[in-house]
Amino acid sequence: xxxxxxxxxxxxxxxxxxxCASAGPENRETPGSPASEPVSxxxxxxxxxxxxxxxxxxxxxxxxxxxxxxAGGNGYDFAPAYEAIAPIVAEADFAxxxxxxxxxxxxxxxxxYPRFCSPPEVGETMLxxxxxxxxTANNHCFDQGEAGVRLSQEFWDSHPEAAVAGSYADAAHRxxxxxxxNEDGVRVALIAATELTNGLSLxxxxxxxxxxxxxxxxxxxxxxxAREQADIVVLSLHWGAEGAGVxxxxxxxxxxxxxxxxxxxxxxxxxxxxxxxxWIETSRGRSYxxxxxxxxxxxxxxxxxxxxxxxxxxxxxxAEGAPVLESAEFIPTVTHYGSGFSGLxxxxxxxxxxxxxxxxxxxQHDSRFSLSYLQAQLAALDFGETSQEE
Numbered sequence: 001x002x003x004x005x006x007x008x009x010x011x012x013x014x015x016x017x018x019x020c021a022s023a024g025p026e027n028r029e030t031p032g033s034p035a036s037e038p039v040s041x042x043x044x045x046x047x048x049x050x051x052x053x054x055x056x057x058x059x060x061x062x063x064x065x066x067x068x069x070x071a072g073g074n075g076y077d078f079a080p081a082y083e084a085i086a087p088i089v090a091e092a093d094f095a096x097x098x099x100x101x102x103x104x105x106x107x108x109x110x111x112x113y114p115r116f117c118s119p120p121e122v123g124e125t126m127l128x129x130x131x132x133x134x135x136t137a138n139n140h141c142f143d144q145g146e147a148g149v150r151l152s153q154e155f156w157d158s159h160p161e162a163a164v165a166g167s168y169a170d171a172a173h174r175x176x177x178x179x180x181x182n183e184d185g186v187r188v189a190l191i192a193a194t195e196l197t198n199g200l201s202l203x204x205x206x207x208x209x210x211x212x213x214x215x216x217x218x219x220x221x222x223x224x225x226a227r228e229q230a231d232i233v234v235l236s237l238h239w240g241a242e243g244a245g246v247x248x249x250x251x252x253x254x255x256x257x258x259x260x261x262x263x264x265x266x267x268x269x270x271x272x273x274x275x276x277x278x279w280i281e282t283s284r285g286r287s288y289x290x291x292x293x294x295x296x297x298x299x300x301x302x303x304x305x306x307x308x309x310x311x312x313x314x315x316x317x318x319a320e321g322a323p324v325l326e327s328a329e330f331i332p333t334v335t336h337y338g339s340g341f342s343g344l345x346x347x348x349x350x351x352x353x354x355x356x357x358x359x360x361x362x363x364q365h366d367s368r369f370s371l372s373y374l375q376a377q378l379a380a381l382d383f384g385e386t387s388q389e390e
Contacts, residue, residue, distance in 0.1 A: 044319035047184045048326075051232070052092035053311040054131075055269045055293030056138075058100040059122055061112035062299045062341040067121070076121040081297060081345045082129055085333060088310055089130045094180070094188050096133040097126055097296060098236060098269045102144045104151035114198070115143040120155050127159055132180055135192035135236035137166025137210050139270065142200035149208045166192035166236070167210040174209065177226050186317050189230035191222045191263075194238035195270070213239055216254075223262030231317045235263035238270045240292065243304070245380075247275050247291035256280055259287035264323055265313065268292045273304050276381040277311065277328070284322040288313060290383070299341050301365035306335050307349070307377050330383040334374065337361045349374060 067076035079086075089095045101116035103123045111117040126134065136152060144151075149169050156164040163178035181187045193211040202208045211218060219235075226233045235258060240251055247255075247268070255266050259280040266289040268275065275292035294308030309332040316324040332349035339361050347356075357371040 046316050046318045047186050049093040049182065049184075049186050049232075049315050049317065050091065051094045051096070051188075051234070051265065051313045051315060052089055053096040053265075053267050053290065053293060053313075054089075054098075054296040055308055056098050056100045056272065056298065057122070057126065057296045058272075058298035058300070059116065059118040060299035061110070063297065063344055064105075064110060064119055064122070066341075066344060067119075076119045078122060078125040079128070082125065084345065084347050085310065086129055088312070088331060092130060092312070093182050093186070094133055094232075094234075095129070095131045096135070096190070096234060096236070096267055097131045098135045098138060098192075098238065098267075099123065099126065100138050100140055102141065102148040102152050103155050104144050104148040106155075107151055108144055108147060111143075116140050117144050117148065123155055123159070127162060132162045133188065133190045133234060134162050134164045135166050135190065135238070135267075136164060137192035137194040137236065138238040139194060139196040139198045141167040141194065141210050142197045142202060145200075146202050146206050146208055149202065163188065163190045165190045165211075166194070167208070169208045171207050174207070174211075177222060177229055179226075179230050186232070187230040188232045188234060189226035190234050190236065191219065191226060192236035192238075193219055195240070196238075213237060216257075219258065220261045223258065227262045232264050232315060232323050233262055234265045234267065237266060237268045239268060240271050240275070242270065242272055243302075244271050245273055245275060245304070251291060255289040255291070259289065263287060264315075264325065266290070267311070269294075272298070272300060272302075274307060274309065274377070274381055276383050277330075278382070278384045279325075279328075286325050288325055288328055288384070295335060297335055297344070297346055299337070299344060300335075301362060303362060303366040303369035303373060304377065306360070306362055306369065307332060307374050308335065308346075309333050309349075311383070328383060328385050330381075330385060332374075332378055339364065349378070 067078045070077040101118040103120045105119040149167050153169045163180040165178040168174045179189045193213045195213040260282045268291045271292040274294040277290035280287045290311050312329045314326040334347050336347050337344040354371045362369050
């Protein structure tokens, strides 16, 4: 695929030169003139990219209600809820998020847990922030049935600047590999699978569905295909148990197998709490797995659900061979809200104060919440924040 900017630049050069195929008299060699020196092709160079990843974008009703009020009842303004962390996402070349709720609210009634339906403006905000790797494989992807899957797919299809993977409304989307390319020509493929759909399914005659974690062979086939089409392969896994602070041995074993099968980066979610991450050695080099990145945003009411974060990976794509994951950094965040879920937003943990913690509305539901609680929660985690040199 050719990025639009490079295509237009090439076209402009052709116009300035009077047409790429022209051979006017000034370009012809005269008899006896020395042949022009052959021009060697430039040496291929390695390229560096930054990938940022967030967890579950879990849009409870109070979030879209606040967005509606901010817009004066004319649409939805979600941007202020993400404003404090927006610069981190904007600086990345590639940014991932799990869109936990179906974006079908333009045609279907908006709804809350347990069968979510969110305004499409949620997706617009994610794109405006800079997210361009979007997973739709999760336990809520069938919340609005076949219509919800179709409407969500139609929304994302109208935004080809993002690679979207997971649920699908037809066979063509089921079989494709979602790939996005930046201006330096680095290509990233996204594959997304889920362990559960909350017992929901689509009609037997539907072409729609979702990639299932239990269909390991299908995941491995997609990984192999993605390796042929992209420089970096990202695998999103909606897995594990809600509320579990550590991954199971089965998750660790599966992560190692899928990393060896072709995943450079594995991004986990669904537990709604952080679970840490680690490096995995493969025959290609190092891969990285984040077992759960927690809630990017939500209106949950457990103290343990408020801490989350952004994973930042620095990756070198050499001229030849597999990508090199140079370093990982975890940037902790807090979902903060006041009494009655007022002013719900994401804040960096750095700079978060005890006074803010004590004013958090979650304390009305769970008195454990405090700054020291967050610090202890973070101290118990290991995200393997090491560089290639260490």
